[in-house]
Amino acid sequence: MPVDAIPATDEIAGADQEYLYTLNFGPQHPATHTTLRLILTLDGETVVKAVPDIGFLHSGFEKLGEDLDFNQYVTIVDRMNYISPVANEIAWHHTVEKLLGIELTPRCKYIRTILAELARISDHLLCIGAAALDLGALTAFLYAFNQREAVYNIIETASGQRFHPSFTRVGGLMADVTDEWVELIRKFIREFPKAHADISRLLNRNRIFVDRTKGIGVLSRDDAINLSCSGPIARASGVVRDLRKDEPYLAYGELAGAFKVVCAKGGDCYNRYLVRMGEMLESLNIVQAAVENLPGGPVNVDLNDKLTIPDKTATYRSIEGLIQHFELFMWNRRWETPIEEVYGANETANGELGFYVVADGTGRAWRARTRPPSFIHFAVFPDLIEGHQISDVPAILGSLNIIAAELDR
Amino acid sequence: MPGYLDILAARFPGAFTTSVFRDNQRVVIPADKAPEVLLPLLRCLKEDCGFDMLAELGGIDYLNYPNATDRYCVVYGLTNLSTGQRVFVKAFTNDPEPELPSVVELWRGANWMEREVFDMYGVKFTGHPDLRRILLPHEFAAHPLRKDYPLRGYGERHNFATVTRAES
Numbered sequence: 179m180p181v182d183a184i185p186a187t188d189e190i191a192g193a194d195q196e197y198l199y200t201l202n203f204g205p206q207h208p209a210t211h212t213t214l215r216l217i218l219t220l221d222g223e224t225v226v227k228a229v230p231d232i233g234f235l236h237s238g239f240e241k242l243g244e245d246l247d248f249n250q251y252v253t254i255v256d257r258m259n260y261i262s263p264v265a266n267e268i269a270w271h272h273t274v275e276k277l278l279g280i281e282l283t284p285r286c287k288y289i290r291t292i293l294a295e296l297a298r299i300s301d302h303l304l305c306i307g308a309a310a311l312d313l314g315a316l317t318a319f320l321y322a323f324n325q326r327e328a329v330y331n332i333i334e335t336a337s338g339q340r341f342h343p344s345f346t347r348v349g350g351l352m353a354d355v356t357d358e359w360v361e362l363i364r365k366f367i368r369e370f371p372k373a374h375a376d377i378s379r380l381l382n383r384n385r386i387f388v389d390r391t392k393g394i395g396v397l398s399r400d401d402a403i404n405l406s407c408s409g410p411i412a413r414a415s416g417v418v419r420d421l422r423k424d425e426p427y428l429a430y431g432e433l434a435g436a437f438k439v440v441c442a443k444g445g446d447c448y449n450r451y452l453v454r455m456g457e458m459l460e461s462l463n464i465v466q467a468a469v470e471n472l473p474g475g476p477v478n479v480d481l482n483d484k485l486t487i488p489d490k491t492a493t494y495r496s497i498e499g500l501i502q503h504f505e506l507f508m509w510n511r512r513w514e515t516p517i518e519e520v521y522g523a524n525e526t527a528n529g530e531l532g533f534y535v536v537a538d539g540t541g542r543a544w545r546a547r548t549r550p551p552s553f554i555h556f557a558v559f560p561d562l563i564e565g566h567q568i569s570d571v572p573a574i575l576g577s578l579n580i581i582a583a584e585l586d587r
Numbered sequence: 588m589p590g591y592l593d594i595l596a597a598r599f600p601g602a603f604t605t606s607v608f609r610d611n612q613r614v615v616i617p618a619d620k621a622p623e624v625l626l627p628l629l630r631c632l633k634e635d636c637g638f639d640m641l642a643e644l645g646g647i648d649y650l651n652y653p654n655a656t657d658r659y660c661v662v663y664g665l666t667n668l669s670t671g672q673r674v675f676v677k678a679f680t681n682d683p684e685p686e687l688p689s690v691v692e693l694w695r696g697a698n699w700m701e702r703e704v705f706d707m708y709g710v711k712f713t714g715h716p717d718l719r720r721i722l723l724p725h726e727f728a729a730h731p732l733r734k735d736y737p738l739r740g741y742g743e744r745h746n747f748a749t750v751t752r753a754e755s
Contacts, residue, residue: 532664534643
């Protein structure tokens with residue numbers, strides 16, 4: 179978008195028109211972390227108007243969702259919020275399974291819950307680490323990334339891939355997990371609280387960090403609701419809503435006693451930071467409760483339902499397995515879906531990640547609409563920044579945790 | 588049947604149909620009623636039935652969909668934050684000038700989501716304060732999520748204007 183295509187700035191009250199100037203922030207700027215652009219109108223150092231320009235990473239994910247089948251699209255969904263890809267997969271297949279009416283096995287529910295919570299921890303670690311980095315606190319970033327590495331190791335042990343595991347399948351998982359995986363999680367549960375305490379001690383009472391986040395980018399409760407915010411951003415403004423409690427899915431209903439919903443009232447960057455820090459500890463409690471109560475049994479639903487891909491032994495050694503395999507991989511077969519549509523949402527690290535899937539009877543979605551939390555939260559940004567200094571731009575961007583791949587899809 | 592549907596049925600008789608699938612309660616407004624009914628109905632849901640949050644707004648193209656009569660649909664997913672209820676209002680509109688009233692006056696959060704629907708489907712939202720393309724370049728001519736737009740596009744990328752360093 180050329181700068182002259184943005185709406186005119188004539189009507190800005192209280193600013194001397196003669197001294198206003200325009201600053202182009204991004205799309206390539208270290209503090210945006212991802213590819214997004216802001217056109218800032220400045221009066222001295224004060225931002226009087228901010229116009230976000232997005233779409234640099236648009237790659238037609240939702241169009242691809244209408245071409246790929248329910249299992250293939252998981253690789254694309256992975257790349258939306260690439261900070262916590264497993265959570266996206268779980269949300270996508272949650273919706274598909276809701277459409278097909280599949281009830282997962284207990285073991286699968288618990289493993290998915292553990293993965294979703296580990297994804298939340300790794301997302302919050304990146305958000306906090308990067309926000310602190312932008313404000314000049316490099317050490318907290320290093321501590322955070324050290325723990326993210328541990329989470330990646332856990333995901334790699336389960337799926338064989340570190341960043342984009344594509345681990346879920348319709349009706350189950352790519353593979354069962356091993357005892358080694360459980361051991362790695364136990365180790366993580368032992369070690370994470372120390373790193374969390376280190377980060378807290380570095381930032382919570384850090385004069386520079388507090389001065390640059392407290393009272394900056396205040397989002398009131400009414401605005402948070404009116405602007406459709408969800409997740410930690412809404413909860414930091416006093417909106418008590420968490421889908422894990424309000425619409426329990428996976429194993430969250432059974433584990434409801436293991437965690438609390440972290441909320442705050444202030445609605446500024448500092449409160450968003452505190453909510454994320456609190457949520458990580460609650461997530462760790464969920465992981466611990468889930469791992470200690472991990473049920474046995476199969477991870478996939480019964481093969482006779484004709485919904486899951488059989489494992490390779492069944493495919494190669496039995497005629498039923500072979501038929502089932504081909505049934506799910508030929509375009510004229512695959513799943514028989516109801517001619518219906520369904521909305522399913524999960525509470526991911528950034529907020530409510532929903533999918534609206536319209537099915538036309540075939541194995542691919544007629545429409546795979548994503549409700550992307552980053553997109554909705556970035557729309558709030560102009561409201562938050564106006565009246566603040568230009569040095570507050572990275573602070574607010576960091577606290578909103580905008581992931582451009584999810585923003586543009 | 589949830590209580591808010593009785594209120595809607597009394598206030599807007601014959602203007603909508605309802606359906607349920609899994610836990611999704613839907614209120615469907617056909618294309619001939621949508622321009623007049625949509626905004627008052629959503630206002631009624633927001634102000635009188637407690638659906639204070641617009642959680643989701645997305646477009647769908649039903650071209651050649653089984654049993655479909657109208658073409659474009661915009662889905663408004665509302666949430667009642669005090670009870671946790673959800674309702675999905677589907678409003679239809681048709682070619683040649685797909686148009687629906689904008690709900691930005693009710694929820695400012697609809698601003699970007701309506702721009703995205705306009706960008707991807709070409710549905711115009713009357714009363715929108717700033718209806719521009721949002722994800723695609725502003726000179727882009729087509730609406731790529733329409734069902735008659737091919738997956739690989741019409742070769743638009745090859746025709747993008749080249750900007751040299753001197754001009755930028």
